[in-house]
Amino acid sequence: MSLEDPVQTDPVQTNSTQTNSTQTNSTQTDPAQVLPPVTDAHGPALEIRGLTKRFGEKVAVDNLALTVPSGSFYGLVGPNGAGKTTTLSMATGLMRPDAGDITIHGVNVWQDLIKAKRLVGVLSDGVRLFDRLTGTQLVTYAGLLSGMSRETVAERTHDLLNLLDLESAGGTLVVDYSAGMTKKIALACALVHAPSLLVLDEPFESVDPVSAANIRDILDGFVKSGGTVIVSSHAMDLVQRMCDHVAVIAQGRVLAAGTTEEVRQGSTLEDRFVELVGGRRTGEGPEWLRLS
Numbered sequence: 292m293s294l295e296d297p298v299q300t301d302p303v304q305t306n307s308t309q310t311n312s313t314q315t316n317s318t319q320t321d322p323a324q325v326l327p328p329v330t331d332a333h334g335p336a337l338e339i340r341g342l343t344k345r346f347g348e349k350v351a352v353d354n355l356a357l358t359v360p361s362g363s364f365y366g367l368v369g370p371n372g373a374g375k376t377t378t379l380s381m382a383t384g385l386m387r388p389d390a391g392d393i394t395i396h397g398v399n400v401w402q403d404l405i406k407a408k409r410l411v412g413v414l415s416d417g418v419r420l421f422d423r424l425t426g427t428q429l430v431t432y433a434g435l436l437s438g439m440s441r442e443t444v445a446e447r448t449h450d451l452l453n454l455l456d457l458e459s460a461g462g463t464l465v466v467d468y469s470a471g472m473t474k475k476i477a478l479a480c481a482l483v484h485a486p487s488l489l490v491l492d493e494p495f496e497s498v499d500p501v502s503a504a505n506i507r508d509i510l511d512g513f514v515k516s517g518g519t520v521i522v523s524s525h526a527m528d529l530v531q532r533m534c535d536h537v538a539v540i541a542q543g544r545v546l547a548a549g550t551t552e553e554v555r556q557g558s559t560l561e562d563r564f565v566e567l568v569g570g571r572r573t574g575e576g577p578e579w580l581r582l583s
């Protein structure tokens with residue numbers, strides 16, 4: 292691990308099970324078989340260099356560099372306002388950077404946007420869905436947009452709703468979904484075109500523990516089959532358990548990146564995070580908040 296110089300680790304060392312799998316068998320609902328990726332696993336899944344974004348005077352992302360090895364389960368952590376969502380939005384073609392280069396499996400995102408978008412599945416934090424569609428319609432719409440046949444989309448939609456425990460809610464309007472159900476249907480939309488790289492902004496927020504465990508299984512299966520997952524999360528325990536790589540971002544820059552072990556340096560990820568980021572207050576808050 293090094294400061295502002297992410298370690299590039301051979302993904303084969305951390306994901307010895309990765310293979311170039313074949314296409315989905317639509318009758319399977321085993322998470323390990325779900326939607327295997329379509330590209331080879333050579334080179335980084337995502338490479339970011341010199342990424343910069345300003346909003347007026349505010350520099351949200353500041354000359355950021357990050358390398359995400361193929362086949363890794365990569366956690367992105369940072370305090371509120373660190374620039375995680377802005378970075379991921381630019382990396383996935385949703386927001387144009389002011390400067391910098393981003394490649395997904397060697398495809399320059401902002402020079403070949405359509406090709407890059409085929410490679411990536413995105414679950415954005417706070418982006419509105421077409422919530423006047425039913426769950427089934429929404430996933431079908433996402434699948435058809437990516438150019439698949441109706442039969443394939445129908446099969447995959449069925450598989451995904453089943454996997455995410457949404458089969459009985461397939462006919463319900465998304466606007467009537469709970470927050471956790473909405474997250475899950477958005478994840479189904481991100482998966483339906485069988486991307487090589489999944490980018491998930493806060494995927495576990497509002498999701499119940501059983502569904503969260505199911506989603507983790509799906510993501511583990513996706514990584515084992517050769518896919519790459521990037522998750523941004525504030526849940527340090529979860530990131531430490533789930534991710535083989537992690538980057539700590541603050542004020543739009545990478546403070547530390549590498550394997551989770553390298554970044555933790557023997558501490559818990561949470562302690563290391565606080566050490567790197569600072570800002571921990573001592574004391575019990577203002578006196579008027581104490582009841583006795």
Ligand SMILES: Nc1ncnc2c1ncn2[C@@H]1O[C@H](COP(=O)(O)OP(=O)(O)OP(=O)(O)O)[C@@H](O)[C@H]1O
Binds near residue numbers: 346372373374375376
């Ligand atoms: N559209 C916008 N207009 C103006 N400022 C923005 C915009 N989007 C983000 N910012 C600012 O950029 C900075 C980075 O925001 P961003 O949402 O990327 O942080 P984050 O790390 O995802 O935070 P959180 O963990 O709280 O979700 C913040 O200071 C935020 O106020």
